[in-house]
Amino acid sequence: MDPDALVAFLAVLVRSGAVLLPATLGAIVTEKSGATNLGVEGVMVFGAMVGYAVAFQSGDPVWGLAASALVGGALCLTHAVPLVKVRVTQEQQFVLGLILVFLGDALSRLYGRPYVNQRAAAIDERLVVPLLGGIPYLGEALFQQRSFIYLCYLLAVVTWLVLYKTRLGLHLRAVGEDPAAADSMGISVDRYRFGAIVVGGMLMGLAGGVLSLSVIGAWTEGLTGGRGWIALGLVTFANWHPLWAIAGTLLFGGFEAAQFRLPAPFPGAQYLLGVFPYLAPIITLPLIASRLNLRQSGAPAGLGLPFHREQRG
Amino acid sequence: MRNEATPLIPHSSPLIPHGLVWFGVLVGALVVFGAFVVSLGQDPLAAMLAIAGGAFGTAQGLNRTVARATPLLLLSAGLLVAFRARFWNIGLNGAMFMGAVTASGIGLYHPDGPGWLILPLMLVGAVLVGALWALVPGVLRVAFGAPEIIVSLMLNYVAARITDFLSISYWKDPGGRGFPGTALLAQDFWLPRLGETNVHLGLLFGSLAMLGVAVLLGRTVWGLEISFVGQSLGTARHLGVNVSRTILMVAAISGGLAGLAGASEVAGLNHRLESGITQDLGYTAILVASLGLLRPAGAALCSFLVAGLLVGGDQLQIRFGLPSALSGVMLWALLYGLINAQALSRGQGGRGKGSSVEHPLPLSPFPLPPPRSGHGP
Numbered sequence: 001m002d003p004d005a006l007v008a009f010l011a012v013l014v015r016s017g018a019v020l021l022p023a024t025l026g027a028i029v030t031e032k033s034g035a036t037n038l039g040v041e042g043v044m045v046f047g048a049m050v051g052y053a054v055a056f057q058s059g060d061p062v063w064g065l066a067a068s069a070l071v072g073g074a075l076c077l078t079h080a081v082p083l084v085k086v087r088v089t090q091e092q093q094f095v096l097g098l099i100l101v102f103l104g105d106a107l108s109r110l111y112g113r114p115y116v117n118q119r120a121a122a123i124d125e126r127l128v129v130p131l132l133g134g135i136p137y138l139g140e141a142l143f144q145q146r147s148f149i150y151l152c153y154l155l156a157v158v159t160w161l162v163l164y165k166t167r168l169g170l171h172l173r174a175v176g177e178d179p180a181a182a183d184s185m186g187i188s189v190d191r192y193r194f195g196a197i198v199v200g201g202m203l204m205g206l207a208g209g210v211l212s213l214s215v216i217g218a219w220t221e222g223l224t225g226g227r228g229w230i231a232l233g234l235v236t237f238a239n240w241h242p243l244w245a246i247a248g249t250l251l252f253g254g255f256e257a258a259q260f261r262l263p264a265p266f267p268g269a270q271y272l273l274g275v276f277p278y279l280a281p282i283i284t285l286p287l288i289a290s291r292l293n294l295r296q297s298g299a300p301a302g303l304g305l306p307f308h309r310e311q312r313g
Numbered sequence: 314m315r316n317e318a319t320p321l322i323p324h325s326s327p328l329i330p331h332g333l334v335w336f337g338v339l340v341g342a343l344v345v346f347g348a349f350v351v352s353l354g355q356d357p358l359a360a361m362l363a364i365a366g367g368a369f370g371t372a373q374g375l376n377r378t379v380a381r382a383t384p385l386l387l388l389s390a391g392l393l394v395a396f397r398a399r400f401w402n403i404g405l406n407g408a409m410f411m412g413a414v415t416a417s418g419i420g421l422y423h424p425d426g427p428g429w430l431i432l433p434l435m436l437v438g439a440v441l442v443g444a445l446w447a448l449v450p451g452v453l454r455v456a457f458g459a460p461e462i463i464v465s466l467m468l469n470y471v472a473a474r475i476t477d478f479l480s481i482s483y484w485k486d487p488g489g490r491g492f493p494g495t496a497l498l499a500q501d502f503w504l505p506r507l508g509e510t511n512v513h514l515g516l517l518f519g520s521l522a523m524l525g526v527a528v529l530l531g532r533t534v535w536g537l538e539i540s541f542v543g544q545s546l547g548t549a550r551h552l553g554v555n556v557s558r559t560i561l562m563v564a565a566i567s568g569g570l571a572g573l574a575g576a577s578e579v580a581g582l583n584h585r586l587e588s589g590i591t592q593d594l595g596y597t598a599i600l601v602a603s604l605g606l607l608r609p610a611g612a613a614l615c616s617f618l619v620a621g622l623l624v625g626g627d628q629l630q631i632r633f634g635l636p637s638a639l640s641g642v643m644l645w646a647l648l649y650g651l652i653n654a655q656a657l658s659r660g661q662g663g664r665g666k667g668s669s670v671e672h673p674l675p676l677s678p679f680p681l682p683p684p685r686s687g688h689g690p
Contacts, residue, residue: 056422065603079650086653086656086657088656089656091396092655092656094462095600095648096649098599099648099649101596102645103641103645105638105641106638106645109636110349110639120678226470229466229469232463240541268481271474272478274477275475278474279467279471281463281467282464282467284461285453285458285463286453286457286458
């Protein structure tokens, strides 16, 4: 493979991986608080549509990205209320997450029609990082991306810092791990879970905005094409750790880049190559799951369980 | 309806929401739906009438509704079994794809074979492959404790890509120009239809499957064992139930029925393999089963209602220029209202004494097992 093709491959890899990262982080934040949200795909697709529409109307992709994060959070408000206030059970959480996918998809189709296949001038600009961008080959692949791509990787580091290096993060993890103990320490389980679901939703919506504004540069119905589900699979793949999520998304970005940037050995090969991102969690899950029993995993022990203060043992 | 589980397990709380609750949920959903129609600048009442009329009002609409309900019956019947054991198989879309692939593969490679042999082979093959497909998350769960919800979900996309590869590339109809599908199957391999309608033999399969599931869950020892596994893994083991075997069995049943749904779409309706042939009905079936309160009668009824909603949604597009996705909003509003109403009426919410109810009964009619620690989706 000649170096130029390799550079192009790496650039696509970094870009495709970056889209998955905020969505994965959103799911990690949500699940670390002990709540589940299977609706990533729906939140992401609605964020993608709104982000694109706002950028189209305002002429500024930054407004678009902000809007996609906002609507992501707003959409997840509808998820947070039954989970935190009504205290639905684990399986009700699953179903609520699934119907959130339906809602997000339907909303994006309802309000996105005027923007389908409209080419906007206001997509995210390429940002060449000073100095680093000048490195031959490597700089071209990594540091000449559109600006939101860097933001995605930055968010992973920020999420890691907040979750593992701050009091806020400690409390959040305590709420997910052992809500009763957290409650007796005076931490408001409800408030943390509510906040985590909404902030998680903002990250998922933002991932959609990055997809439509920085990677695809257009809006079509069903734009996310299952990326939200992959993000959900990546949470377990990354063992609920924001930095491992970077490694996971890069691997997945590689599969996606390989689909389109590598020469196809036979016709239709891209469809079969497209299978690998989905196979990876299946292959790694048994490994992680067997570690789950040893309690070495990052999975919160209270995941999916409603917290009833009155029943605190 | 309430005895359909088994008298051995006492029901401690009302399982079916009060009629008023249903009414409230329905009104709430209609209000939400109406608000969206208004926001798109159309008359909400006319839109609702168009959906109902488009789904059930005309012969053609009814025809389409029944055809759409057929795979939903098969899929939701399988889900009832899996969910009763609390095996969260959401990979029915994938199993349905694989069933469709198997059926069309057998048909395409034996174009001159006798119909009486090939057609049953197509159906049986689809059931087997669908069951095997669903056994993957089953085996991984039993052997490693891998969460089936993620494994089955990911396999949906694997199956969709395999279908794409075959229908768009490998088995593509050379005479089909740009159409993403295979050539039509030989006419001998088509399921018989009722007169000039789209209603085919698959409807009988679906009805029998739902009936069989009702008997299995309500009247047999296996059904009881499935219920025990769903209730509590520990208790089930204590009672001598082979938990692993039961989980594998419910996985295979749900996958097999989904495979049959795929085959019946190929042999009964489309007569070829197409990209996206499942129309995401594997996901819709989860909503159908939940809306039907995980009961055979409820799921059967909801199969037709939801099918009608989907078919009627197309009328919005034709008559008002509104996106057919509006029916998705309606479906969301219905389930969202129902789940919240169920949870609230069982006293799960709030801060009062009512929330200390020992049975936070969810969609499943059985009390929750103790949480498996660290089991994440």
